[in-house]
Amino acid sequence: MASVSSKATSPGAKGNVVQxxxxxxxxxxLSTDPIPEVDWSHWKDTIQTEGLVDKVKxxxxxxxxxxxxxxxxxxxxxxxxxxxxxxISLDLKYHQAVWVDKYSDYVFFLFELEDxxxxxxxxxxxxxxxxxxxxxxxxxxxxxxxxxPGSKDxxxxxxxxxxxxxxxxxxxxxxxxxxxxFKSAKATKNILGR
Numbered sequence: 001m002a003s004v005s006s007k008a009t010s011p012g013a014k015g016n017v018v019q020x021x022x023x024x025x026x027x028x029x030l031s032t033d034p035i036p037e038v039d040w041s042h043w044k045d046t047i048q049t050e051g052l053v054d055k056v057k058x059x060x061x062x063x064x065x066x067x068x069x070x071x072x073x074x075x076x077x078x079x080x081x082x083x084x085x086x087x088i089s090l091d092l093k094y095h096q097a098v099w100v101d102k103y104s105d106y107v108f109f110l111f112e113l114e115d116x117x118x119x120x121x122x123x124x125x126x127x128x129x130x131x132x133x134x135x136x137x138x139x140x141x142x143x144x145x146x147x148x149p150g151s152k153d154x155x156x157x158x159x160x161x162x163x164x165x166x167x168x169x170x171x172x173x174x175x176x177x178x179x180x181x182f183k184s185a186k187a188t189k190n191i192l193g194r
Contacts, residue, residue, distance in 0.1 A: 003074075038060070
């Protein structure tokens, strides 16, 4: 179990190791209760299938005599490379890197916003000086004819911000459906028709 515990790095994996350890401890505990004797003659009289009880008795006695080399089996399982586990680990590392990158960006952005006043009082060139990359981003959106804010973003934060007080919650997403064009009109009609 020490080898398994050392390889578990995520909280979920550590929780699974704890459960596995408790399960193994439960089944490896020394039982004070003796194994009850099986009354084979009673089962021979009860079960009518010929030879079934003798077969089960032979299997039972064979299993009672078996000895397993648990340490060798555990070492074989642990040392065997797992492609699935490697893929999961790579995915988790990738998502962790993306999350850390985005989180640090948002932290720096919030830190810079502490000195930012009323956005209505800033001219465009002043916003360019405060928010680095804004000019290039807006030029890219203009050249690609994405006039609506957030229209090419996977998570349309600008669209949510712009439409937070609209009845229809008009949100323009990168993956949008033509039916989305009518949602605002439908919501407005439904509310006015009450």
